Amino acid sequence: xxxxxxxxxxxxxxxxxxxxxxxxxxxxxxxxxxxxxxxxxxxxxxxxxxxxxxxxxxxxxxxxxxxxxxxxxxxxxxxxxxxxxxxxxxxxxxxxxxxxxxxxxxxxxxxxxxxxxxxxxxxxxxxxxxxxxxxxxxxxxxxxxxxxxxxxxxxxxxxxxxxxxxxxxxxxxxxxxxxxxxxxxxxxxxxxxxxxxxxxxxxxxxxxxxxxxxxxxxxxxxxxxxxxxxxxxxxxxxxxxxxxxxxxxxx
Amino acid sequence: xxxxxxxxxxxxxxxxxxxxxxxxxxxxxxxxxxxxxxxxxxxxxxxxxxxxxxxxxxxxxxxxxxxxxxxxxxxxxxxxxxxxxxxxxxxxxxxxxxxxxxxxxxxxxxxxxxxxxxxxxxxxxxxxxxxxxxxxxxxxxxxxxxxxxxxx
Numbered sequence: 001x002x003x004x005x006x007x008x009x010x011x012x013x014x015x016x017x018x019x020x021x022x023x024x025x026x027x028x029x030x031x032x033x034x035x036x037x038x039x040x041x042x043x044x045x046x047x048x049x050x051x052x053x054x055x056x057x058x059x060x061x062x063x064x065x066x067x068x069x070x071x072x073x074x075x076x077x078x079x080x081x082x083x084x085x086x087x088x089x090x091x092x093x094x095x096x097x098x099x100x101x102x103x104x105x106x107x108x109x110x111x112x113x114x115x116x117x118x119x120x121x122x123x124x125x126x127x128x129x130x131x132x133x134x135x136x137x138x139x140x141x142x143x144x145x146x147x148x149x150x151x152x153x154x155x156x157x158x159x160x161x162x163x164x165x166x167x168x169x170x171x172x173x174x175x176x177x178x179x180x181x182x183x184x185x186x187x188x189x190x191x192x193x194x195x196x197x198x199x200x201x202x203x204x205x206x207x208x209x210x211x212x213x214x215x216x217x218x219x220x221x222x223x224x225x226x227x228x229x230x231x232x233x234x235x236x237x238x239x240x241x242x243x244x245x246x247x248x249x250x251x
Numbered sequence: 252x253x254x255x256x257x258x259x260x261x262x263x264x265x266x267x268x269x270x271x272x273x274x275x276x277x278x279x280x281x282x283x284x285x286x287x288x289x290x291x292x293x294x295x296x297x298x299x300x301x302x303x304x305x306x307x308x309x310x311x312x313x314x315x316x317x318x319x320x321x322x323x324x325x326x327x328x329x330x331x332x333x334x335x336x337x338x339x340x341x342x343x344x345x346x347x348x349x350x351x352x353x354x355x356x357x358x359x360x361x362x363x364x365x366x367x368x369x370x371x372x373x374x375x376x377x378x379x380x381x382x383x384x385x386x387x388x389x390x391x392x393x394x395x396x397x398x399x400x401x402x403x
Contacts, residue, residue: 053300053336060285060293131331159335181278181339184285 043194044068044121048078048128048140049157054180058127061187067125075135075143078128084147123152124194129180130158130165138169145173153193157182255397262388263400269385274378279341283401298382301340305375308333312368316361326364327356333371344374 045067047058055071062069072078079085126144128137137156144154153175158165166177175193178186269275286293308329315326334349348371355363389399 051332051335051339053297053304053339056297056300057282057285057339060290064285133328159338180335181281183281 042066042068043124044070045125045127046078046081046123047071048073048075048126048132048137050074050129050132054129058182061182061184064184065187065191067187075128075132075137075140078126078140079135079143082123082144082147082149084143084149123149125190126152126154128154128156130156130169131160138165138172141169141172141174155190155193255392255395258388258392258395259397259400262385262392265385265388269381273343274381276341276343278338282340286401295386298340298386301336301342302379304336305333305345309368309372309375312371316365316368321359321361321364323356323359323364327353330356342375342378345371345378348374 130137155176156169156174157178159180330352337345352367
């Protein structure tokens with residue numbers, strides 16, 4: 001009788017252990033799903049600045065506002081990230097004149113890995129410092145605007161309030177020109193640029209696993225945002241952070 | 252009186268003094284606002300980066316001004332960086348000297364540049380000491396079981 005009771009106890013313990021393991025596995029799966037969902041819902045910002053301190057600040061500011069951030073220290077690195085380092089026409093599946101939302105698939109094709117490998121990624125906003133050694137923020141802006149990323153809003157940052165510089169950038173298609181050092185209020189204000197026309201700024205994202213199957217069935221459009229609720233009205237003080245263009249002579 | 256409260260009072264007073272004397276400006280407040288439980292050392296981290304970066308730049312500037320033939324563009328580039336980083340952490344007096352420094356660079360005024368280098372070294376040294384004192388006071392408050400009364 002005794003051995004029978006011990007046997008049952010062991011079985012009981014093992015069952016409990018198994019149950020616990022299954023629960024933890026379930027929890028881990030759930031967590032991963034939540035994380036992936038969060039990644040889907042958060043805007044991704046590509047930030048370009050040669051100053052280490054400013055990158056650290058920018059990272060903190062952006063993460064505080066719930067953005068996903070990728071930081072690079074030069075225009076060249078930014079172009080590399082965007083897959084634009086070679087010629088603009090280095091895209092096999094899409095023609096350079098088509099913007100992302102018109103084509104079902106777009107992504108970065110890494111030369112050397114074969115042209116049928118796509119790594120999808122979304123970029124909802126590019127923020128770049130103006131004054132950088134090598135490629136300036138203005139040059140980067142021009143490159144981006146001439147590529148299939150042209151619909152992604154680009155924000156220029158500068159420590160210098162030079163009206164002609166500002167005008168030049170805005171004319172080239174920059175969404176906004178911000179004076180450094182950036183503050184939380186500046187970053188929060190950026191949301192309005194992203195929410196302006198969701199379809200326009202959405203990017204198409206592909207799971208790596210799906211490139212072999214029909215493209216159309218595996219597209220996730222990351223245009224939704226859970227940041228809508230955080231949207232704040234422009235407060236008067238924010239206006240002062242923007243360089244004023246009124247009163248400038250037309251050159 | 253409670254030692255924690257005393258220490259906190261000391262911290263508040265010292266910080267206010269730094270702002271009043273122009274060593275720090277509102278950007279420093281911005282940094283403090285970005286510090287929280289998930290980023291508890293943010294201010295110290297950024298300021299430490301500033302110290303390292305500044306020391307490197309000051310060395311480069313000293314070297315550049317010792318050259319036979321002065322490369323003003325290089326000097327200007329360094330000063331521009333120093334101006335940027337001091338501005339990013341709110342080190343107002345350092346930033347102000349940098350502005351003057353850049354003007355002398357533009358004028359290719361060697362004496363003006365040398366004067367400014369000395370000035371910026373002084374201001375940097377001052378703000379470094381003061382920030383280190385500030386951080387020490389914060390540590391004392393925390394060690395005594397108190398919390399940092401930010402933003403002030």
